[in-house]
Amino acid sequence: MNILEVKNLRKRFGDTEVLKGVSFSLKKGEVLSIIGSSGGGKTTLLRCLNFLEKANSGDIIVNDKTVYSAKEGEKPVVSQEAQLSFGLVFQQFNLFPQYSVKENLMLAPKLRTKRKDTLGQRETMGEISERADMLLEKVGLTEKADSYPCQLSGGQQQRVAIARALMLSPEILCFDEPTSSLDPELTGEVLKVIRSLKDSERTMIIVTHEMEFARNVSDRVIFIADGVIEEEGTPEEVFGNPKSIKTRNFLSAGKEG
Amino acid sequence: MEQFFNITLDLLVGFGETLKIFFVTLAFALPLGLIIAFGSMSKFKPLAALCKAIVWVIRGTPLMLQLIIVYYGPGLVFGQMLLSASVAVYITFSINYACYFSEIYRGGIESISKGQYEAGQVLGMTKTEVFFKVILLQVIKRIIAPMSNEIITLVKDTSLARVVTYYELIYFAQRYIKNAGLLWPLFYTAIYYLVFTAVLTLLFGWLEKKLDYFKA
Numbered sequence: 001m002n003i004l005e006v007k008n009l010r011k012r013f014g015d016t017e018v019l020k021g022v023s024f025s026l027k028k029g030e031v032l033s034i035i036g037s038s039g040g041g042k043t044t045l046l047r048c049l050n051f052l053e054k055a056n057s058g059d060i061i062v063n064d065k066t067v068y069s070a071k072e073g074e075k076p077v078v079s080q081e082a083q084l085s086f087g088l089v090f091q092q093f094n095l096f097p098q099y100s101v102k103e104n105l106m107l108a109p110k111l112r113t114k115r116k117d118t119l120g121q122r123e124t125m126g127e128i129s130e131r132a133d134m135l136l137e138k139v140g141l142t143e144k145a146d147s148y149p150c151q152l153s154g155g156q157q158q159r160v161a162i163a164r165a166l167m168l169s170p171e172i173l174c175f176d177e178p179t180s181s182l183d184p185e186l187t188g189e190v191l192k193v194i195r196s197l198k199d200s201e202r203t204m205i206i207v208t209h210e211m212e213f214a215r216n217v218s219d220r221v222i223f224i225a226d227g228v229i230e231e232e233g234t235p236e237e238v239f240g241n242p243k244s245i246k247t248r249n250f251l252s253a254g255k256e257g
Numbered sequence: 258m259e260q261f262f263n264i265t266l267d268l269l270v271g272f273g274e275t276l277k278i279f280f281v282t283l284a285f286a287l288p289l290g291l292i293i294a295f296g297s298m299s300k301f302k303p304l305a306a307l308c309k310a311i312v313w314v315i316r317g318t319p320l321m322l323q324l325i326i327v328y329y330g331p332g333l334v335f336g337q338m339l340l341s342a343s344v345a346v347y348i349t350f351s352i353n354y355a356c357y358f359s360e361i362y363r364g365g366i367e368s369i370s371k372g373q374y375e376a377g378q379v380l381g382m383t384k385t386e387v388f389f390k391v392i393l394l395q396v397i398k399r400i401i402a403p404m405s406n407e408i409i410t411l412v413k414d415t416s417l418a419r420v421v422t423y424y425e426l427i428y429f430a431q432r433y434i435k436n437a438g439l440l441w442p443l444f445y446t447a448i449y450y451l452v453f454t455a456v457l458t459l460l461f462g463w464l465e466k467k468l469d470y471f472k473a
Contacts, residue, residue, distance in 0.1 A: 050379050051378070052375050052378065083378070083379065083381050084381045086379070087379065088375075088379040090372060090375070090376065092370075094370075094372035094375065094376035095376075096376070096391050097395065097471040097472055097473045098391075098395060098398075098471045098473065107380075107382075107390060108377075108380035108381055108382055111382055111386050111390065112381060115383075148470060148471050149471070149472075150471055150472040164380070165379075168381060
């Protein structure tokens with residue numbers, strides 16, 4: 001069964017159409033990498049999936065439930081569970097600077113428990129704290145629980161951001177160029193964490209410029225150019241034997257540059 | 258010596274009146290300023306325009322003139338005074354300072370990166386939660402310096418209340434010129450203002466230090 005189905009997603013900014021009808025699906029536990037040149041629409045696609053941008057038209061279906069549906073010229077319908085189906089790890093981490101590492105993890109779940117219209121189960125503070133400890137261990141930052149973001153390296157901050165996103169147990173975890181603002185020597189620790197998530201069968205969508213990583217970690221790769229999916233397949237197919245000329249040009253430019 | 262002591266105490270009463278203006282103004286202007294800031298950032302254009310117009314008028318005219326208009330204006334229009342001097346002073350100061358504060362808030366709020374809001378949203382937080390739990394403290398940290406400037410100015414602006422017969426520190430001191438031929442009490446008032454602004458400066462310094470543990 002498909003955990004995610006995206007149908008004919010279109011997004012315009014003013015007169016510029018950034019997504020020109022994007023459709024794809026994702027199975028549970030699958031890791032999908034989205035590659036393509038800057039301005040091609042990969043980040044916009046990810047932002048539409050996380051409702052940071054509202055697609056002008058198209059459907060987003062999670063576990064056979066339509067969580068987002070938009071028609072041209074009409075107000076989009078977003079279901080309540082929509083936001084929490086997806087988690088997002090940003091290029092710039094976006095940790096909350098005034099909170100310690102552990103508080104960063106606990107803030108959203110704590111607020112969710114306090115809220116009256118809480119969906120799903122209510123956790124006690126103890127359970128939230130326990131889960132935070134567990135996830136910090138998973139990303140290897142147990143000893144940094146009481147540090148503040150400004151005291152951490154970029155790689156450590158990004159690992160905290162990953163743990164923070166996991167606190168909400170999203171069905172699908174998205175990464176927006178998770179290593180692009182890191183020094184080269186720090187990308188490894190973040191990629192290692194992402195790889196360990198793949199081993200625990202987490203469904204993920206990764207927008208990335210790290211071709212080697214995309215090749216190694218993904219089950220499937222999508223190449224986006226000019227707002228459409230130009231090529232889609234297994235890493236072997238897309239990297240080893242690309243069908244489209246655009247894909248071939250993109251991949252060979254990467255090798256030379 | 259006894260005269261000095263008595264005048265010091267008398268001026269302290271006058272300073273109490275000054276402090277009343279100070280604290281009442283802060284109590285109303287701090288939250289009101291935030292409301293005006295939200296108004297002028299509103300996506301609803303007429304509301305934003307209205308808030309910006311109010312800020313323009315208030316910041317564009319002297320506080321002393323505003324006091325006179327609020328206090329004497331109703332008398333001219335309706336033929337009778339509506340407000341006591343103290344109420345007129347509280348209203349005018351609150352609105353005046355709210356407008357200045359609103360611009361400081363707005364600058365602070367707009368300087369917070371969009372990523373902070375987006376991170377809150379993707380974690381399923383409501384807009385209100387994001388503002389109060391994530392944004393506000395970062396804004397406060399960033400606006401301490403301009404706010405302390407404005408608040409210290411308020412301490413001294415209170416002396417304008419005298420023009421609408423609100424009896425504050427300067428008024429108390431000036432009576433000694435007329436009644437006793439003493440000029441020094443007026444000069445002496447400077448000490449009261451200085452001591453109070455010193456306390457405020459320390460307070461803001463402490464707050465700044467307190468928020469030094471994070472970078473925003």
